[in-house]
Amino acid sequence: MTVWYTSKLMEDSIKISVLDIIDGTVVDGPGFRLSIYCAGCGHRCKGCHNPQSWDIGAGRQVTVGELLETVKASPWNVTFSGGDPFYQAAEFAYLARRIKEDTSRTIWCYTGFTLEELILENDPVRMELLRLVDVLVDGPFVEGLRDEQLGFRGSSNQRILDAGEIAAILQK
């Protein structure tokens, strides 16, 4: 179980390496969304659309508090993407928790890990982030399975899993 900071002030000062923030995108989940693209990804998928996101040092340091204010200022639901947010799982778990505390926004989260890999690894911090998101889009980009007709995914191995589907796989 993650030990949460007891002070919101401390939580809000935690920094996330962020590459970009787009308010009102329609490609990262249903409807208009506020997408937070983080730096840092170790999957190195062949044909990755965004290899400049691999270096976690490529982003700028933005606090959870600043990101929370950006979320509150936007009318849209939220997407965590990258890079891979699960390489900054503790930081994104804090942000997700604060979003859930202070707003009614739903959270979609992209990762290059499969849900089964995350469950097998059973890292408590990554599992905490998993529990806090409403939808997980999982799996690496596989060039041979690329399909431009897919909604919100690059290749057909990737799945869009809602909280019920995640819970069902967790209980297997």
Ligand code: SF4
């Ligand atoms: S998981 Fe995404 S960002 Fe990371 S290498 Fe694969 S396609 Fe690129």
